[in-house]
Amino acid sequence: MDIFSAIVIVVPLISEIGAAYEIDPVHLGIIFIANLELGYLTPPVGLNLFLASYRFNRPLLDVYRASLPFLIILGIGVLLITYVPWLTLGLLEMIGRQ
Template identity: 60%
Template sequence: MDIFSAIIVIVPLIAPLGNHFGIEPVHLAIIFIANLELGFLTPPVGMNLFLSAYRFDEDMPKIYQATLPFFIIKLLAVALIKYIPIITLGLLQ
């Protein structure tokens, strides 16, 4: 599912849960988008990986290997965003 379809389908389901548990809507949205991007960088559904392999005419294992450091950095960034809300909500306060 592409990112726009996921937003249309899943956000109405998780937004009320976020409100129920007291999660700031902007914070929840940023976590949601960052997690979607992580999903697009992981096999077997990694849409961004398939697009990169097609565009640069490379084999998938080479693309996996090239994107692994960026995936790890993004994974750490998502963990920070999840557990330190001031990162995403600092400008709102």
């Protein structure tokens, strides 16, 4: 499923669940997009890795190996923004979002 289809199909479902658990919609959206990107960078789907392999004329296994450190960093980032809401909502709180 491409990213636009995933957004159209899944967002109405998770927004209702997020509202039931009183999760801020902005925070939930950022978590959702970060998780989508993580999913598009990991095998077996790894759509972005297939595109990079084709574009740079490199074997897919080389692209997988080269992206592994970034996957680890992105995974840690997803965990941080999921469990530390201030990282995603702090700027909004500073400028006084209601």
